[in-house]
Amino acid sequence: MKSLIKIFAIIPVALFAWAVYCILSAPPDPLFGDPHRAAVIAYLNHRFMVAAYTIVWAIQLGYLAWLGMKWRSQKQEAERAGGPDHLGKSPAR
Amino acid sequence: MKKLLIAVSILITLALMAWGYYQAIYVAPNDAMQGEIFRIFYYHVPSASVAFAFFAVSLVGSIGYLASRREHPERAQMFDAWALAGAEVGVVFCTVVLTTGPIWGRRAWSIWWTWDARLTTTLVLWLIYMSYLLLRRFAAGPQMQTLAAVLGIFGALDVPIVYMSNRWWRTQHPAPVFGGAEGSGMDPSMLGAFLWNMLAWFAWGVLILALRYHMERQQQKINAREAQEALRA
Numbered sequence: 001m002k003s004l005i006k007i008f009a010i011i012p013v014a015l016f017a018w019a020v021y022c023i024l025s026a027p028p029d030p031l032f033g034d035p036h037r038a039a040v041i042a043y044l045n046h047r048f049m050v051a052a053y054t055i056v057w058a059i060q061l062g063y064l065a066w067l068g069m070k071w072r073s074q075k076q077e078a079e080r081a082g083g084p085d086h087l088g089k090s091p092a093r
Numbered sequence: 094m095k096k097l098l099i100a101v102s103i104l105i106t107l108a109l110m111a112w113g114y115y116q117a118i119y120v121a122p123n124d125a126m127q128g129e130i131f132r133i134f135y136y137h138v139p140s141a142s143v144a145f146a147f148f149a150v151s152l153v154g155s156i157g158y159l160a161s162r163r164e165h166p167e168r169a170q171m172f173d174a175w176a177l178a179g180a181e182v183g184v185v186f187c188t189v190v191l192t193t194g195p196i197w198g199r200r201a202w203s204i205w206w207t208w209d210a211r212l213t214t215t216l217v218l219w220l221i222y223m224s225y226l227l228l229r230r231f232a233a234g235p236q237m238q239t240l241a242a243v244l245g246i247f248g249a250l251d252v253p254i255v256y257m258s259n260r261w262w263r264t265q266h267p268a269p270v271f272g273g274a275e276g277s278g279m280d281p282s283m284l285g286a287f288l289w290n291m292l293a294w295f296a297w298g299v300l301i302l303a304l305r306y307h308m309e310r311q312q313q314k315i316n317a318r319e320a321q322e323a324l325r326a
Binding site: 023029041042044045046048049051052053055056059060063064067070071074077078081 | 127128129130132133136137140182185188189192193196197199200203297301304305308311312315318319322
């Protein structure tokens, strides 16, 4: 479970890095009169859209991973305290 | 039975997310003026709506806590957990809004940010709820929940200002698509994708909100038990 949460925590970092790469590696805006202007603008729009969608999932999955880590530490805390754990079951004494 | 219900909810939510994504990317046409970058709208606007709804949950929780903390302490703890869960998940969605917006703005306006009324009030809203979460994280003592509840109520006052900002003031932010001036609205070919994403993000948000609420209730029980043991010792 611990390694699953760790893997889950790596995904948002990778997604965030990909989104930043999409934006930073995009070519500059084309000048007026550039014969390929429309194609470059379409390409830039696509890259920024991919970055936006990726960043949304980086944030959402990052929060979910943080909740997973918090849940795990809370579960350990509950077991230490000797009371019912997250599933409402009493631990073996 | 409870586990089955949770599993079904998760499956439905994931199916909605996948369907919403498919609608936004493959079904909805490109915007005639903005091209492909307009598709950010399908994640940006539902995220803003979910954030507003969850700040409202936080408001109700905060009011409920203040109203019941003396007569019904157990109910007050439940309200407090809702207030915290609503604020925290709301901040996550508000962060999505504040990151996808500038990415769209960079392509549509050629700038990442401008201090117009809609953007500034949204940033202020995010800052208020961040301070709410920081207060809950770092303040200690019996007054912490009361202070947080008061801050939660004040924070929620900014939500209608954010919503109305591009109606009250002239802003760089686009005019409201829904409920705006005459001629506002969406093409039917795009409306389906928008509504599916709205449904999907609400389902996702409610799932996370419920999880966060459950965790906070567990934390309250652990804290209460530890306090009792400390008193006994």
